[in-house]
Amino acid sequence: MLRSATRLFAAKRVAAFTPMRALSTSMPRFSDKVTITLPESSFEMFNAEKPSLEVEISKDELIDMYTKMTTMRRMEMAADGLYKAKKIRGFCHLCNGQEAVSIGMEAAIKETDHVITAYRCHGFTYLRGGSIESILAELMGRKTGISKGKGGSMHMFTPNFYGGNGIVGAQVPLGAGVAFAQKYNGNPSVTFALYGDGASNQGQVFEAFNMAKLWDLPCVFVCENNKYGMGTSANRSSASTEYFKRGDYIPGIKVNGMDALSVYRACQWAKEWTVAGKGPLVMELTTYRYGGHSMSDPGTTYRTREEIQHMRSTSDPITGMKAIMLENGVATDADLKAIDKEARKVVDEALKLAEAAPEPSLSEFHTNIYQPGSEPSVVRGREPKELYYY
Numbered sequence: 001m002l003r004s005a006t007r008l009f010a011a012k013r014v015a016a017f018t019p020m021r022a023l024s025t026s027m028p029r030f031s032d033k034v035t036i037t038l039p040e041s042s043f044e045m046f047n048a049e050k051p052s053l054e055v056e057i058s059k060d061e062l063i064d065m066y067t068k069m070t071t072m073r074r075m076e077m078a079a080d081g082l083y084k085a086k087k088i089r090g091f092c093h094l095c096n097g098q099e100a101v102s103i104g105m106e107a108a109i110k111e112t113d114h115v116i117t118a119y120r121c122h123g124f125t126y127l128r129g130g131s132i133e134s135i136l137a138e139l140m141g142r143k144t145g146i147s148k149g150k151g152g153s154m155h156m157f158t159p160n161f162y163g164g165n166g167i168v169g170a171q172v173p174l175g176a177g178v179a180f181a182q183k184y185n186g187n188p189s190v191t192f193a194l195y196g197d198g199a200s201n202q203g204q205v206f207e208a209f210n211m212a213k214l215w216d217l218p219c220v221f222v223c224e225n226n227k228y229g230m231g232t233s234a235n236r237s238s239a240s241t242e243y244f245k246r247g248d249y250i251p252g253i254k255v256n257g258m259d260a261l262s263v264y265r266a267c268q269w270a271k272e273w274t275v276a277g278k279g280p281l282v283m284e285l286t287t288y289r290y291g292g293h294s295m296s297d298p299g300t301t302y303r304t305r306e307e308i309q310h311m312r313s314t315s316d317p318i319t320g321m322k323a324i325m326l327e328n329g330v331a332t333d334a335d336l337k338a339i340d341k342e343a344r345k346v347v348d349e350a351l352k353l354a355e356a357a358p359e360p361s362l363s364e365f366h367t368n369i370y371q372p373g374s375e376p377s378v379v380r381g382r383e384p385k386e387l388y389y390y
Helices: 059-084 099-108 122-127 132-139 171-184 203-214 260-275 305-315 317-327 333-356 362-366
Strands: 033-037 043-046 054-058 114-116 191-196 219-225 252-256 281-286 378-380 387-389
Touching: 033 059, 054 059, 054 260, 059 099, 059 122, 059 132, 059 260, 059 317, 059 333, 099 122, 099 260, 099 317, 114 171, 122 132, 132 333, 171 191, 171 203, 171 219, 203 219, 219 260, 252 260, 260 281, 260 317, 317 333
Parallel strands: 114 191, 191 219, 219 281, 252 281
Antiparallel strands: 033 054, 043 252, 378 387
């Protein structure tokens, strides 16, 4: 079940955790539930029965999901502006358009469950407990960043969230390893190991599939299919684009990844499956990124502006969630506008704090390499004569 908005906006740091002001609106809070029937097209199955299309969810949860989704997009828009202002350097991968993936997944799992993903990780970091300020500060290489300004866009972590990984596909076997640890230690939890369609053809992905099935690990391998691996469309790189069938001996499910409730229901089902000891699953979430692969990619040389606009106008996850809430009497249009306004305010305040933060000191360059207590006496720097002493 989705954690409350107040808990979401607690700023969880790697080393310490300090509270951050929660979003607040003037709307009443509800505890009653609504039942929403998903479209038949929400799921496509491979060697498994389709989950129920009935989603029972509280109005509180729906408001919370919308709030987080709106805030996440505002945060990524702020990062977009910082990059264009040259305050963020290097790689920066935004998730605008793909918010339903992380929102729906996080709604279906608990803090004790595990998530590992690739480099488009800002939204997951936020939902798994990272504060907006710490994420934006990290992007700018500031001392208050979630990785102390030393990780950047691709290396962000919170408890039970293992990044943010820059090596394409490398997080998939790591995710299998996390799931192995869960099973070995008898922890009734699940690991969601996400990768993109661009990483789907790597050998290490299939090796991880094999080990996970051999040992029936509680791991859900999630292909976040946004149609393009960098600038290459899926049908130009993959002989088969039915990624949910790639597990062969592992059952699969294809999900409408532009609808947060479809992702929510699929991840509920996937957790129940894996925790029950049935072994791993392969899940394909069909989604779409509005921007380029990274901020350095305009995103329009390999697809048309018309295609992007069509997806924005017909499949936007925030617009879809808004329509569901209005249709089911969860909130009024004025309520939703109040959420949007407060989200903008919270992100703007976090942005000011992040920009005002200092850069890490030079003494931090050689810290956080080893587990405390296991450090050698000396660490070599960039050149043989450049030495750091503990």
